[in-house]
Amino acid sequence: MPQSAEKIKDHVTLFREPEYTEMLREKRDAFECPHPDDTVREISDWTRTEDYREKNFARKSLVVNPAKACQPLGAVFCASGFEGTLSFVHGSQGCVAYYRSHLSRHFKEPASAVSSSMTEDAAVFGGLNNMIDGLANARALYQPKMIAVSTTCMAEVIGDDLHAFITTSKEKGSVPQDFDVPFAHTPAFHGSHVNGYDNMLLGILTHFWQDGERTPGTAINIIPGFDGYCVGNNRELKRVLDLMDVEYTILSDPSDVYDTPSDGDFRMYDGGTTIADTKAALDAKATLSMQEFCTKKVMAFAKEKEHETASFHYPMGVEATDEVLMAVSELAGKPIPDALVRERGRLVDALADSMSIVHGKSFAVFGDPDFVYGMCRFLMEMGAEPRHALATNGTKPWAKKMTALLDSSPYGRDCEVWPGCDLWHMRSLLNTTPADFLIGSSYGKYLERDTGVPLIRLAFPIFDRHHHHRFPTWGYQGGLHVLVRILDTILDRLDDDTSEAGVTDISFDLTR
Amino acid sequence: MSLDYRNDRAFHEQVIEEVLSAYPEKARKKRGKHLNVVGEGDSDCGVKSNIKSLPGVMTVRGCAYAGSKGVVWGPIKDMVHISHGPVGCGQYSWSQRRNYYVGETGVNAFGTMQFTSDFQERDIVFGGDKKLRELIDEIGTLFPLAKGITVQSECPVGLIGDDIEAVAKDKATDLGRPVVPVRCEGFRGVSQSLGHHIANDTIRDWVFDRADPEDKGFEPSPYDVVVIGDYNIGGDCWSSRKLLEEVGLRVIAQWTGDTTLAELERAPKAKLNLIHCYRSMNYISRHMEEKYGTPWFEFNFFGPSRIERSLRAIAEFFDDTIKENVEKVIARYRPLADAVIEKYRPRLEGKKVMLYVGGLRPRHMVSAYEDLGMEIVAAGYEFAHKDDYQRTLSHVKDGTLVFDDVTAYEMEKFIERIRPDLVGSGIKEKYPIQKMGVPFRQVHSWDYSGPYHAYDGFAVFARDMDMAINNPVWGKFEAPWAEA
Numbered sequence: 001m002p003q004s005a006e007k008i009k010d011h012v013t014l015f016r017e018p019e020y021t022e023m024l025r026e027k028r029d030a031f032e033c034p035h036p037d038d039t040v041r042e043i044s045d046w047t048r049t050e051d052y053r054e055k056n057f058a059r060k061s062l063v064v065n066p067a068k069a070c071q072p073l074g075a076v077f078c079a080s081g082f083e084g085t086l087s088f089v090h091g092s093q094g095c096v097a098y099y100r101s102h103l104s105r106h107f108k109e110p111a112s113a114v115s116s117s118m119t120e121d122a123a124v125f126g127g128l129n130n131m132i133d134g135l136a137n138a139r140a141l142y143q144p145k146m147i148a149v150s151t152t153c154m155a156e157v158i159g160d161d162l163h164a165f166i167t168t169s170k171e172k173g174s175v176p177q178d179f180d181v182p183f184a185h186t187p188a189f190h191g192s193h194v195n196g197y198d199n200m201l202l203g204i205l206t207h208f209w210q211d212g213e214r215t216p217g218t219a220i221n222i223i224p225g226f227d228g229y230c231v232g233n234n235r236e237l238k239r240v241l242d243l244m245d246v247e248y249t250i251l252s253d254p255s256d257v258y259d260t261p262s263d264g265d266f267r268m269y270d271g272g273t274t275i276a277d278t279k280a281a282l283d284a285k286a287t288l289s290m291q292e293f294c295t296k297k298v299m300a301f302a303k304e305k306e307h308e309t310a311s312f313h314y315p316m317g318v319e320a321t322d323e324v325l326m327a328v329s330e331l332a333g334k335p336i337p338d339a340l341v342r343e344r345g346r347l348v349d350a351l352a353d354s355m356s357i358v359h360g361k362s363f364a365v366f367g368d369p370d371f372v373y374g375m376c377r378f379l380m381e382m383g384a385e386p387r388h389a390l391a392t393n394g395t396k397p398w399a400k401k402m403t404a405l406l407d408s409s410p411y412g413r414d415c416e417v418w419p420g421c422d423l424w425h426m427r428s429l430l431n432t433t434p435a436d437f438l439i440g441s442s443y444g445k446y447l448e449r450d451t452g453v454p455l456i457r458l459a460f461p462i463f464d465r466h467h468h469h470r471f472p473t474w475g476y477q478g479g480l481h482v483l484v485r486i487l488d489t490i491l492d493r494l495d496d497d498t499s500e501a502g503v504t505d506i507s508f509d510l511t512r
Numbered sequence: 513m514s515l516d517y518r519n520d521r522a523f524h525e526q527v528i529e530e531v532l533s534a535y536p537e538k539a540r541k542k543r544g545k546h547l548n549v550v551g552e553g554d555s556d557c558g559v560k561s562n563i564k565s566l567p568g569v570m571t572v573r574g575c576a577y578a579g580s581k582g583v584v585w586g587p588i589k590d591m592v593h594i595s596h597g598p599v600g601c602g603q604y605s606w607s608q609r610r611n612y613y614v615g616e617t618g619v620n621a622f623g624t625m626q627f628t629s630d631f632q633e634r635d636i637v638f639g640g641d642k643k644l645r646e647l648i649d650e651i652g653t654l655f656p657l658a659k660g661i662t663v664q665s666e667c668p669v670g671l672i673g674d675d676i677e678a679v680a681k682d683k684a685t686d687l688g689r690p691v692v693p694v695r696c697e698g699f700r701g702v703s704q705s706l707g708h709h710i711a712n713d714t715i716r717d718w719v720f721d722r723a724d725p726e727d728k729g730f731e732p733s734p735y736d737v738v739v740i741g742d743y744n745i746g747g748d749c750w751s752s753r754k755l756l757e758e759v760g761l762r763v764i765a766q767w768t769g770d771t772t773l774a775e776l777e778r779a780p781k782a783k784l785n786l787i788h789c790y791r792s793m794n795y796i797s798r799h800m801e802e803k804y805g806t807p808w809f810e811f812n813f814f815g816p817s818r819i820e821r822s823l824r825a826i827a828e829f830f831d832d833t834i835k836e837n838v839e840k841v842i843a844r845y846r847p848l849a850d851a852v853i854e855k856y857r858p859r860l861e862g863k864k865v866m867l868y869v870g871g872l873r874p875r876h877m878v879s880a881y882e883d884l885g886m887e888i889v890a891a892g893y894e895f896a897h898k899d900d901y902q903r904t905l906s907h908v909k910d911g912t913l914v915f916d917d918v919t920a921y922e923m924e925k926f927i928e929r930i931r932p933d934l935v936g937s938g939i940k941e942k943y944p945i946q947k948m949g950v951p952f953r954q955v956h957s958w959d960y961s962g963p964y965h966a967y968d969g970f971a972v973f974a975r976d977m978d979m980a981i982n983n984p985v986w987g988k989f990e991a992p993w994a995e996a
Contacts, residue, residue, distance in 0.1 A: 003968040005851035011747045033774035044619045061647035063630040070600030092698040094575020098604035110944040116567040134567030141921040154667040188598035189631040266944040
């Protein structure tokens with residue numbers, strides 16, 4: 001009997017016991033009609049070949065293991081960064097269950113949003129009544145200060161008009177006329193979650209800015225973009241901007257709502273950009289985006305409102321941080337304080353200490369477009385060599401920018417850029433043109449298993465490791481954190497490779 | 513063993529009133545029908561079920577796609593399941609149900625992969641059938657060992673008028689493998705439940721009716737059973753299978769955790785269908801009863817009391833050999849069950865549990881908790897039907913609060929007022945409830961643990977409940993300097 005009360009075995013070890021391995025072998029042989037072992041081995045080997053890679057890249061319609069989600073996820077994430085704001089997603093209800101689960105699994109935090117729960121009848125007659133009742137119910141139960149409406153693909157396909165529906169709902173007394181209900185159409189069949197973020201933020205800013213008169217001021221708006229590390233990164237941004245004594249507004253700041261304390265109270269809403277600050281942000285001198293490919297529309301809108309604008313690409317590492325600080329310094333007319341100069345020096349110091357460990361190591365990177373850009377840039381700064389840069393939601397303009405970045409350094413010479421490709425493509429890449437390490441999200445663990453390339457989890461979503469998102473990856477402090485994650489993986493692997501007593505342990509060095 | 517306790521009926525009735533008072537009039541009337549306190553002698557749980565969720569209330573429910581792809585079809589390991597439509601549905605459900613299986617993923621098994629047609633605007637405008645044809649060919653090229661393909665429809669497919677059945681027929685001929693079109697668009701029905709039903713129907717229409725009835729090489733035995741509606745979450749179906757084999761039964765198929773197409777096709781040859789999750793697969797079991805004369809029985813392998821009861825009831829379908837084996841197996845496992853109870857019961861005795869799960873566990877798990885001395889104070893289902901609530905009545909005590917399709921608001925208020933010692937529910941409920949200082953276990957995914965079925969699983973279950981309830985963290989919520 002494999003189980004005992006003294007030493008309870010769960011799934012990790014229980015099924016390795018002979019009673020189970022034997023049972024599963026018999027199940028396979030007697031009932032599964034399996035392919036012969038030789039055939040499985042042959043096909044398994046073939047999937048690792050150049051021939052398979054060629055066929056894999058010839059795919060035109062099939063997508064396998066994509067590294068992207070759909071627009072409304074980005075919209076829900078974006079809306080959660082505003083004070084007291086409840087996301088209301090118009091369309092089928094299962095979608096909302098999925099967004100909430102997805103965000104909770106990453107942040108290990110509550111993720112609240114409601115649906116208009118449209119079904120067959122709404123598919124025929126439209127979802128107006130669902131909107132009217134839904135807004136009233138949501139407001140009564142959850143007492144939000146604002147309800148941000150986005151759409152699932154169902155509502156988009158049948159062509160529900162959010163603007164008209166919200167206007168009618170207000171006329172019918174569903175919510176008061178002056179209650180803030182910004183909205184964004186977020187079709188899942190266009191772009192990805194990064195576009196949903198862009199559209200929702202545009203919807204919210206349009207709602208608050210469209211009729212306002214701009215009195216140009218001195219403050220700076222910062223748009224972080226869709227970021228699984230928002231908890232660590234937004235707090236780091238604020239710390240740095242406070243050190244610089246700059247007036248600023250973070251437009252969409254979910255760093256508190258996705259990091260509430262355990263003290264006996266459940267806070268459905270916490271922190272976030274206030275409605276007053278959002279309105280006042282129209283007067284800002286400038287708007288800066290930390291992620292260009294996540295904020296194209298909203299940055300165009302800021303420009304239209306005569307803000308000075310600049311966009312960055314997920315600022316990790318020395319140079320990327322330098323650029324952001326210099327831009328802020330120039331716009332705000334504030335010098336970069338000595339405290340930050342010293343922080344910079346410490347990151348440079350750490351890079352110098354560790355250069356021999358990272359130097360020449362090759363990396364495959366996947367994730368959202370700006371993340372991949374920022375990551376490759378930082379890798380090259382460390383003396384590492386990006387080998388593959390892949391973004392399922394990367395566009396041609398992204399690929400062009402990536403190529404320019406990689407061409408700017410000898411360390412980028414051997415890197416190829418893969419816009420629109422998925423992780424099954426990446427499997428072929430790692431099998432035929434390997435890299436030493438892989439950087440991406442938890443989905444990369446299947447690549448690690450199949451190709452043996454160790455995964456470093458630095459991109460959204462991270463389901464199978466806890467709390468990394470609570471530490472920053474942006475700024476000089478964030479750079480340090482990213483550097484240590486990379487170093488630890490490299491050194492753990494080196495120890496593993498040199499740990500067999502009397503065989504490989506001549507290099508099992510105490511000091512590295 | 514049956515634990516003797518009552519719940520506080522008057523208090524629960526008062527809590528329901530309080531909760532309802534927050535709703536606007538129209539919604540209050542509707543939600544009132546889904547909340548009740550069961551009393552002794554009631555003929556059912558007194559709640560309405562399987563009705564549309566109200567807009568805007570934060571239902572926990574999912575959709576038909578989740579019921580079909582996520583629950584019934586997804587675990588079948590040697591077929592490729594295409595999430596047909598935009599990228600999201602497949603992405604959010606990718607690898608999230610922990611349907612364990614043995615196989616080389618990407619080569620002869622495909623469970624933890626996300627195959628999607630990733631609809632773009634042009635597919636909405638011009639239809640997705642052409643793309644579907646092309647991608648099925650691509651699957652044929654890149655995954656030659658896949659035994660078949662299913663097309664899991666997402667919302668747009670049904671709205672734009674695609675003919676996936678025609679594509680499926682053509683492609684099945686081209687590939688010489690089954691291609692199953694499933695109309696599980698998320699807007700159909702009111703929850704996951706219709707997706708289960710649709711998935712069951714497609715097994716009937718596209719697997720049974722097209723399978724080779726000869727099944728050469730299969731030698732029937734008088735002890736052939738099929739385990740139905742066990743999705744092998746954390747290996748549940750394996751610990752159940754082991755126990756059934758120990759009593760001398762032969763499990764010729766397990767649906768659908770760690771399942772192959774061959775096992776799907778062969779099921780009608782069983783002497784008895786053993787249903788674990790009645791809600792999601794009763795339809796096909798009834799069909800097999802009607803068409804092939806196979807009886808079915810809803811069994812329950814949660815906790816030793818119900819395991820013993822179920823084993824004895826199953827034995828009644830067979831001869832004395834099985835009956836004797838069952839007694840021997842029960843006797844063999846009793847020391848393990850007793851040792852687990854002896855170890856954990858003193859730490860869990862009298863703890864109050866609230867359950868809110870899908871369509872099965874709020875009743876099936878009750879006696880596993882009671883075996884550990886714990887009491888069920890409240891229970892509800894996401895997507896149960898009337899017959900589920902009828903089946904629940906015998907499991908819950910007088911005064912138990914029962915809720916159907918509970919909203920996040922209601923759940924929070926119920927917990928605030930009742931303060932159970934443990935809540936069992938899903939990922940969306942986990943973190944809000946833990947922050948309230950109430951111990952929590954996910955009882956869809958077993959909170960990344962398992963198995964919980966059969967004797968081997970009961971030990972893990974007991975360990976996990978103790979771990980959740982008696983963790984030192986619950987004593988740290990208040991800072992020592994805070995005023996008492």
